[in-house]
């Protein structure tokens with residue numbers, strides 16, 4: 001943890017993230033969308049945690065809540081808590097909340113949505129580095145950001161960050177505009193930029209979706225390597241259970257705004273407990289060929305979600321009790337599931 005920060009200390013031992021029973025609505029022109037019903041999730045220092053689920057289940061919304069980039073309103077947190085680095089965000093003055101956010105790096109799905117086509121990579125990286133530095137004790141010094149020393153120091157740092165993502169000729173990349181780089185290279189630049197502020201947590205939201213298949217694997221390997229080398233914690237959001245297996249120590253499965261199952265990734269995917277997780281696993285195409293099975297039905301309309309377990313209308317094992325919301329129970333060490341098929345009352 002950098003020691004020159006201007007906000008109160010954060011705990012290095014505490015979970016990097018702890019979301020507890022989080023509930024959040026969107027107030028829209030059509031009514032209240034009850035998107036996040038119960039997200040409970042923990043990320044410990046140094047581990048990469050996966051968040052998987054179908055499109056529209058609330059994975060990106062969860063990431064945005066952590067990043068503090070959801071406009072409130074229309075988003076309204078109704079219950080639960082968000083703790084980062086051992087601090088409950090609700091109890092923090094906004095200045096400290098902002099300062100904490102600088103420990104969180106974000107790698108988005110599509111680099112072109114983030115990189116400005118009109119500026120060189122150097123300009124964009126220098127800008128970000130100076131922005132991060134602006135909160136440090138050197139703030140007054142760095143505020144004179146147009147002095148040559150500051151810019152050239154930031155440029156050196158940018159080149160150093162590009163080396164960290166194995167870009168062999170950083171000077172050449174710094175001089176380029178985003179459009180002059182390949183998709184894989186742009187995503188590397190974003191990974192380098194994500195390191196600008198010495199983050200403790202990296203949130204990657206489907207970071208390889210916009211890449212072609214040949215560079216996807218290399219980018220995933222690089223991200224994993226980077227997180228390990230830099231000693232970061234990571235939240236990796238993906239549809240791809242194979243990727244989750246490869247890089248995530250533990251995984252949370254999310255359905256319609258609820259983390260329905262979590263556990264160590266291997267055991268979770270090898271022997272899923274929740275019928276939704278089972279459906280996701282069965283939907284993976286097999287090497288032997290044949291069509292993967294899909295889960296019939298769709299993610300519910302958040303304006304009028306089903307009562308109780310939101311998966312019940314699509315669940316092959318649903319029964320009367322599923323009209324009520326199931327408790328999250330510990331089924332094995334580190335393995336939790338929110339489903340009436342498990343727990344004390346299951347029999």
Ligand SMILES: Nc1ncnc2c1ncn2[C@@H]1O[C@H](COP(=O)(O)OP(=O)(O)OP(=O)(O)O)[C@@H](O)[C@H]1O
Pocket residue numbers: 026028033035053054055056057058059060061062074302
């Ligand atoms: N700004 C917003 N205002 C209102 N509703 C929103 C807003 N952002 C997201 N939603 C709602 O939240 C739901 C979940 O969206 P989210 O992007 O988190 O899904 P996801 O699981 O990340 O899907 P994908 O994998 O396709 O990115 C959406 O279907 C939408 O109804």
